[in-house]
Amino acid sequence: MPIFRRQHKGGFTEVKIITFSQGDILEMKKPHPCGASRMRVLRVGSDVRVVCLGCERDMTIPRVKLERAVKRVIMLDDENLSK
Numbered sequence: 001m002p003i004f005r006r007q008h009k010g011g012f013t014e015v016k017i018i019t020f021s022q023g024d025i026l027e028m029k030k031p032h033p034c035g036a037s038r039m040r041v042l043r044v045g046s047d048v049r050v051v052c053l054g055c056e057r058d059m060t061i062p063r064v065k066l067e068r069a070v071k072r073v074i075m076l077d078d079e080n081l082s083k
C-alpha cells in the first residue's frame with residue numbers, strides 16, 4: 001500500500017492511501033453493527049457501494065469517508081474466503 005507524505009506546518013504526516021477496486025474485501029476499523037468487519041466492494045465511483053459480509057446489507061458510502069474507515073484491503077487472491 002503506498003504511503004504518501006503530506007507536508008504541513010511543522011513537518012510531515014505520513015498518509016496511507018487506501019486503494020481498492022471492485023471485488024476486493026475491505027476490513028473495516030469499526031465492525032458493522034451486525035459484528036462483521038469485512039465488506040465486499042460492489043462498485044467504485046465517487047461513492048463506493050459495499051456489501052457487508054455478515055448481514056449482506058449493502059450501502060453506498062462516499063469514497064473519502066470509506067478510505068478513512070478501512071483498516072486494510074484483502075485482495076481476492078490473498079486468501080481463500082469461505083464466503
Ligand SMILES: [Zn+2]
Pocket residue numbers: 032033034035036052053054055056057
Ligand atoms: Zn453487517
